[in-house]
Amino acid sequence: MTLFDRVFSGNDAVYALTENAIDDAIKKYGEDKAVKFPDTAYSLPCYYAVTGTKVADLKGLKEAHGVVKTLMTREPRLNDAFMSGVATALCAEFIEVLKYIDGAVPYEEPLYGHLPDAVIRELGVPLVTGDIPGVAVIIGGAPTTEEGVALVKSYQAQGILVTLVGEIIDQCAEAGYKTGANVRVIPLGKDITSVIHVVSVAIRAALIFGNIKPGDANALMEYTMKRVPAFVNAFAPLDDVIVACGAGAIALGFPVVTNETENIFKVPKSLIVQPDVSKFNATSLEARDIKIKITNIDIPVAFASAFEGEIIRRKDMQVEFDGSRVDCCELVKAKDMNEVEDHKIELIGPDLDEFEVGSKHSIAYIVEVAGKNMQPDFEPVFERKFHSYINCMEGVMHTGQRDMIRLRISKDAFDAGLRAKHIGEVLYAQVKNEFEAVVDKCQVKIYTNEADCTRIRHEVAIPAFDHRDERLSTMTDESVPVYYSCILCQAFSPSHVCVVTPERLGLCGAVSWLDAKATHELDPNGPCQVITKEKMIDERIGEYEDVDESVKRLSQGALEEVSLYSIMEKPMTSCGCFECICGIEPFSNGVCITNREYAGQTPLGMTFPELASMTGGGVQTPGFMGHGKHFIASKKFMKAEGGIERIVWMPKDLKDQVADRVNETAKELYGIDNFCDRIADETITTDPEELVAWLTEKNHPALSMEPMI
Ligand code: SF4
Ligand code: NI
Ligand code: NI
Known part of the structure; x- marks a missing residue:
């Protein structure tokens, strides 16, 4: 059989299976x-992205199944094989969605299924x-459990996100290997069709970040090929269904590496035979052109x-340092x-082996650079990375952070x-690594008395934190x-630019003005460039000629004008990784905000993912704005429309997090006291009519403001 025949x-085979499943x-x-x-x-993400049609019910699914047939041409040409691969993937998506019918929960721990x-x-x-x-x-x-686990581990140690389909999941379980999204090893499911759940991630990335128009299959495949660094490792024996799925992967630009040597045909850079499983890692990285930053820390x-994201439970811990009970700081x-x-x-004080198993102690570590x-302004920028540095230790x-830290060391x-x-070694190595442009010398003192x-x-620490906070609170966009x-996000959202100001951090929540400043000093040609703000056009919405010019240049002309303080006029764009999304609520003249962690409904009749899909991909969408959590309490939040007075609804958890500052x-x-008491949440209502009634009762200021539209 030729490779074409196998695909x-x-x-x-999958097409027929799907037909039966839908009919049943x-x-x-x-x-x-x-x-x-x-x-x-x-929904359904893959079919929608490829065809531009959403499927809502079984009738639509049956029609979609008919459409898939048109992709299944049978000439022995590469393109026919690729499109049959895509058709196989779409069928897999149909089979998988049937598992979720009636709110069923087809995947249970440790399996994930749909993400x-x-x-x-x-x-x-x-x-x-x-x-x-x-x-x-x-x-x-894998040929043996050991080889399978070793392969997973090798990727994990490189920070690569690993998804598992089929028997490898049992092999990991058999070896007692820890899996889970928090350690970046995600068992999808046992059936081959569950592979669609990772394909769906790649494809939705194109819709979310890339502003790819659903139905533009060519643009979609170009996006995944260029921007999603995924690849497939498929263990022998490969049946024809897996081969067909592999063709789909290759169509999206994801190389397939296999140890199958019989009845397989090599396709350079795409279908690669590697009989030695211990070389899968190197072969795959080379095929996908992935470079790994090597950090050698002793x-x-x-x-x-x-x-x-690893979690250490009480029973597994050797010692703990707990800043909420005793004095700790970094x-x-x-x-x-x-x-x-x-x-x-x-090390000043006793070492870990002098502590009783399971006991709690104080720790303070000071990194002197x-x-x-070097500028004192960089201190908090480095310090905030400690969380990630120390967590990366297995x-x-x-x-x-600061004096509210907790550290657990496992047995x-x-x-x-x-x-x-070793904590000191890690802090030293990482600070030197990442900030070498400004740090010439670094020493670490660890106190455990x-x-x-x-x-x-x-x-020492609290006065330093107070001093910093004072500086931060006096730092404004004007000062x-x-x-x-x-x-940075242009890797996925090619025309997106964040303008980062002291009072408006990046929408991901991870880049403050000080962070951006440090990033710029460290790498003057890197992702953060200076934007001057000398030629004001409109103070009300925060528009500047020089900001517009920079944004135009940095977005390669995609964006001409941007305001810093308005959600309605020339709003800043979003990439897709925003912490929160804010959208106007027409009945109250206000806005609702929801965050990624909140899965429920909002009064806008949309959940976070639905609202989030209204904006993104570096496109301006008046009325919707992706933003960082911290921005909610800023005096510049929607200043042009009246500011935070417009906020009428937030999920309760988010409201609790930002309440003091808001x-x-x-x-x-x-001059309003306890304003958050007038902001509704899901425990009050998610219904727009009830919302307005409640806001009226609370005398919410938005009700008497000018309409936004
Ligand atoms: Fe940079 Fe964050 Fe904006 Fe992405 S979202 S461009 S990382 S500030
Ligand atoms: Ni104290
Ligand atoms: Ni982003």
Whole structure:
């Protein structure tokens, strides 16, 4: 059989299976039965992206199945094979969506199945920063459990997001290997059709970030090929169905590496035979052109971004440092050159082996840096990275920041030889690595004596934090000479530009004006460029001639004019990785805000993924704005439309997080006390009529403001 025959035969088999499954479902439920995946605005995502048609019920699914047939041409040409691969993928999506009928929960721990839109949005930043350098799709069973687990581990250690389909999931389970989205190893499902759930992620990325028009299959495939760094590892034996799925992967630009040697045909750079499973990793990275940043740190446990989300339970912990109970803190201090000895790591106090198993202690670590170009403004920028640095150590969990930190060390990490000084090694190596442009020398002092920690926290750290906060609170858009651009997200959203100002951080929530400034100093030709703001056009909406010019240049002409403070007039664009989305609520003259973590309804009749799909891809959409959480309490939030007074609804959790600052701003701007008490949430209502009644009762200021439209 030729490769073409195998693809066509696999495609035919899946097509027939799908037909039966749809017909059975129609018999059982009737053709009006709704079909959809949970928590996505793009149902069914793959079919919608390829054809531009949404499918809502079984009748639509049956029609879609007919449309798929038109892709299944049978000439022995590459294009026919690719399109049959795509057809196979679409059939897989149909089979999978049938599993979700009637709100069923077809996948249970440790399996994931369909992944919500919110997960894709969360992946945006780590993918553009290279923190997640690629996405591996592993299908089938490795020759041995050991080889399978070793392959998964090798990708995980590189920060690559690993998705698993079929027997490899059992192999990981058999070896007791920890899986889960928090450690970047995601078992999708046991059936081959579950592979569609990762394909769906790649395809929705194109819709969410890339502004690809649904139905433009060529643009879609070009986007995934150029911008989604995914690849497939498929273990022998490959049946025709897997081969057909592989053709679909290749059509999207994802190379397939396999150890199948019989009855397979190599396609350069696309279908690669690698009989040695231990070389899958290297072969795949080379085929997809993925470069891994190597960080060699001298510690006895692994160090990789995949471990950032690792959770250490009480029963697994050796010791804990808990800043909520005892005095703890972490601090960066800029020093003079002669005060710092490079790579000096000092432990002052007892080491981990002097503590009882399961006990709680104080810890304080101070990282002292010196460099000709170092500025005190960079201290908080480095310090905020500690959370991620320390979390990347396997077997170490870090939460919080400043003097509210908590660290847990696992028994496994302790048994592997991990001691306090290794925390210092990690901080040293990472600070030097990432900030080498401004840090010439770096030393770390770790204190574990209670008395030292108390003294340092109260006499050194807290005064330093207070001093910084004071500086931050006096820093306004007017008080700084320049703003900064951030174009990191252009890797996925080619025309998106964030304009970062002191009072408006990047919409991902991860880039403040100080961060952008530091990024610029560290890499003057990098993603953050200086934007001058000397030629004001309109103070009300915050528009400047020079900001417009910069945005035009940085978006390659896609964007001509942008305002900093308006949601209605020339609003800033969104990429897709925003923390929150704000949309106008016409009945109350206000706006509703919802955040990624909140899965429920809003009074706009849309959930976060649905609202989020209204904007993105670097396009201006008046009435909708993606933004960071921190921006909500800013005096510049929708200033042109009246500011935070317009906020009428937020999820309760989000409201609790921002309440203190929002109340403070409302008091200052409008003289309103406890403004958050007048903002509704889901525990009050998600119905627009009830909302207006409730707001009226609370005398919400938005009701008497001018309509926004
Ligand atoms: Fe992306 Fe904007 Fe955040 Fe930069 S600031 S990473 S462009 S969302
Ligand atoms: Ni104290
Ligand atoms: Ni983004």
